[in-house]
Amino acid sequence: MHIQNKKRFYLMMGLLGFIIILLGFSIYMIWTAISARNVPIAPTSNTATVDSTQGNRTDTVTSQAIADPTDILVLVNKTTSLDQDYLPPDLVSVDLPGVRETQLRKEAATALEDLFDAAALKNLTLYCCSGYRSYQSQDQLYAENVNAYGQKEADLVSAKPGQSEHQTGLAMDVTAESVNFDLLESFGQTPEGQFIKNNAHLYGYIIRYPEDQTAITGYAYEPWHLRYVGKDVAAEIFKNSLTFEAYLTQVQ
Ligand SMILES: [Zn+2]
Numbered sequence: 001m002h003i004q005n006k007k008r009f010y011l012m013m014g015l016l017g018f019i020i021i022l023l024g025f026s027i028y029m030i031w032t033a034i035s036a037r038n039v040p041i042a043p044t045s046n047t048a049t050v051d052s053t054q055g056n057r058t059d060t061v062t063s064q065a066i067a068d069p070t071d072i073l074v075l076v077n078k079t080t081s082l083d084q085d086y087l088p089p090d091l092v093s094v095d096l097p098g099v100r101e102t103q104l105r106k107e108a109a110t111a112l113e114d115l116f117d118a119a120a121l122k123n124l125t126l127y128c129c130s131g132y133r134s135y136q137s138q139d140q141l142y143a144e145n146v147n148a149y150g151q152k153e154a155d156l157v158s159a160k161p162g163q164s165e166h167q168t169g170l171a172m173d174v175t176a177e178s179v180n181f182d183l184l185e186s187f188g189q190t191p192e193g194q195f196i197k198n199n200a201h202l203y204g205y206i207i208r209y210p211e212d213q214t215a216i217t218g219y220a221y222e223p224w225h226l227r228y229v230g231k232d233v234a235a236e237i238f239k240n241s242l243t244f245e246a247y248l249t250q251v252q
Contacts, residue, residue, distance in 0.1 A: 072107070072230050074168055075248055078218040081162035084135045088169030091132055098128030099181050105132075105169040108204075108228035112172055115196075115203040124192050127181060129173040129224070133166035156220045165208060170228040188223030197223065201238035204231045208244060216243045 068074065069086050076082055090106045096116050104112065112128075119126050133141070139161035145154035165171035175181050176192035187193040188211070197207060208227035209219040227244065229237070237247050 069168070072170065072228065073233065073248070074170070075244065076163060076165050076168055077245065078160075078163055081160075082135070082167050084162060086135070086167060088132065088167075091169050094128055094131055094172070096128050097125065099175065100129070102128050102131035102172075103169065104172060105228075108170050108172070111204045111228055112226075115200060115205060118199060118203070119192065119195050122191075122195060124176070124195050126174050126176060126192055126196070129175045129181070129183060130166060131172045132169040133164060135161045135167055138162075138164045138167060155218075156214070157222075159219075165225075165227055171208065172226050172228075173222075173224045174226060175224055183222070183224045185221055185223065188221070193223050196226065200226055201234035202231070204228050204234045206234050206237050206244060210241075210243060213243050216245050 069082055070089055088105050091103045092106050092109050094102050094104050094109050094112065096113060103109075109131075116126050138159060142154065142158050142160055145158035148154070149157070159165070166173075173183055174192075174196065175183060175187060176190055178190045178192060179187045188197065196205075200206065205226040205228055207223060208225050209217050209222040211221040211223075214220055229244065233247065236242070237244065240247075242250070
């Protein structure tokens with residue numbers, strides 16, 4: 001090779017090498033940037049992280065998460081209300097024995113099926129009474145209760161529209177033949193009521209309005225009203241005999 005051509009050859013090779021290195025470095029930088037964007041934020045104490053593929057909560061709750069009506073741990077009570085037009089995003093018909101056709105959010109419906117199956121293994125038949133209720137139907141129900149019992153009494157047993165857990169699609173009233181498919185305090189003493197009391201948490205449900213907790217929950221004892229909160233939180237609430245309000249205050 002001529003000396004001049006040789007020089008040019010080495011220059012070209014050097015330039016090519018430089019371009020390859022530059023290209024490799026750029027690809028590395030782009031890849032790093034993309035990976036960093038996909039890294040989930042590490043859960044710290046009192047921080048909620050939700051696995052977007054499963055929708056499963058992996059840690060406790062923040063007040064910000066509670067503000068989200070679609071959050072499994074949404075708090076709805078006499079001081080926190082849902083919007084008039086809030087509709088749960090993933091309502092499904094509950095495929096279980098019931099006194100009427102009713103709906104729940106998908107995750108809650110699946111968990112309820114597991115609970116009813118577990119009860120059936122003990123020869124207990126549970127029945128769904130009311131799951132999801134719209135703002136408008138709650139409005140009507142509340143008005144009926146006020147008419148029948150007066151405001152004060154109605155407020156103990158019935159929620160104002162926007163303040164009913166049934167609008168979340170995460171609550172179900174359950175009943176049994178032993179109480180004539182009604183919603184009665186005595187349900188708590190029946191084998192079905194006892195089964196629920198002792199096992200609902202294993203399937204992610206809590207008795208939302210426990211006995212003697214009216215000062216905290218705002219409602220009379222309702223052994224029939226189940227609220228889905230997920231297995232971890234339900235286990236914690238069951239183990240420590242907490243109300244949902246008390247649990248949320250603890251983790252905030
Ligand atoms: Zn209820």
